[in-house]
Amino acid sequence: MFTDGMKELSQEVIELKDESISPDVLKIILDSIYTGDLLVNEESVSKVLTAADHLQLASTVHQCCNFLLTEFVNIRLDFETYCRIWEIAFSYGLKDLQDAADCNLVKMYTDVCAPSETFVFKSVIQWVNYKKEERMAVAVEVIGGVRQGLVDIGVVIDDLNTEEMQQIPEIYKQVHEAAIYKHRPTYKP
Numbered sequence: 001m002f003t004d005g006m007k008e009l010s011q012e013v014i015e016l017k018d019e020s021i022s023p024d025v026l027k028i029i030l031d032s033i034y035t036g037d038l039l040v041n042e043e044s045v046s047k048v049l050t051a052a053d054h055l056q057l058a059s060t061v062h063q064c065c066n067f068l069l070t071e072f073v074n075i076r077l078d079f080e081t082y083c084r085i086w087e088i089a090f091s092y093g094l095k096d097l098q099d100a101a102d103c104n105l106v107k108m109y110t111d112v113c114a115p116s117e118t119f120v121f122k123s124v125i126q127w128v129n130y131k132k133e134e135r136m137a138v139a140v141e142v143i144g145g146v147r148q149g150l151v152d153i154g155v156v157i158d159d160l161n162t163e164e165m166q167q168i169p170e171i172y173k174q175v176h177e178a179a180i181y182k183h184r185p186t187y188k189p
Contacts, residue, residue: 018051018054020050020051020054021051021054021055022047024044025044025047025048025051026051028040028044028048029048029051029052029055029057029060032059032060032063033057033059033060038060038063038064038067040063040064040067042071042075045064045067045068045071045075046077046081046084046085048060048064049061049064049065049068049084049085049088050084050088052064053088053091058092061088061092062092062094065088065089065092065094065097068085068097068100068101069096069097069100072100072101082101085097085101086098086101086102089101116150117146117147117148117150117151118150118151118152118155120146120151121143121146121148121151121155121156121159122155122159124142124143124145124146125143125159125160127142128142128143132164136164136168139165139168139171140168140170140171140174143160143171143174144170144174148174148175148177148178148181149177149178149181149182151178153178153179153182156175156178156179157175157179160172160174160175161175
C-alpha cells in the first residue's frame with residue numbers, strides 16, 4: 001500500500017476506510033513498525049494478522065505468524081478465523097502456519113464437532129420426543145442411523161425400552177442388537 005508505486009505513497013493523508021481495522025489494532029501495528037516488537041495476545045493476533053495482511057505489511061504478518069506458530073495449540077479459533085489465517089498463510093507461502101492451522105482444525109473438530117455416539121443418540125431421541133406424534137413414523141429410520149453398538153447400553157435401554165418404543169418391533173430389535181454388540185463386539189446382525 002505504501003510502496004510499489006501505489007497512490008498512497010505520494011499522499012500526505014491516507015484515509016483507511018476499512019472499519020474492520022479498529023484503532024487498537026492499528027496502534028499495535030504502528031507500534032510494531034516503530035519498535036520492531038509485536039505486542040499481540042491470543043485475543044488480538046487474528047485481528048492484527050488480518051489488518052496487517054490488508055495493509056500489506058509483510059513483516060507484521062510474519063510476526064503474527066510466528067506468534068501463532070508458538071501459540072496455536074493454546075488458541076481456540078472459530079472456523080471463520082481459522083479459514084482467514086489459512087488463507088493468509090497460503091498467500092504468503094507460510095507452509096508451517098498452514099500445517100499448524102490444519103492441526104488446530106483437526107483438534108477443533110475432534111473437541112467440538114465429533115461428539116460421542118451417545119451424545120448423537122440422545123440428540124436423536126430428544127428430536128423424536130419433541131414432536132413425538134409426527135416423528136414416531138420415522139423414528140425407526142432416524143434411530144437406526146445411530147451406531148447404537150457404540151452408545152452407552154444403559155442409555156439405549158433407558159430411552160428405547162419404554163412402553164411406547166416397545167410397540168415398534170424394529171426398535172425392540174435395535175435394542176436387542178445393541179445389547180448383543182456390547183457383549184459380543186464381533187457380532188454382525
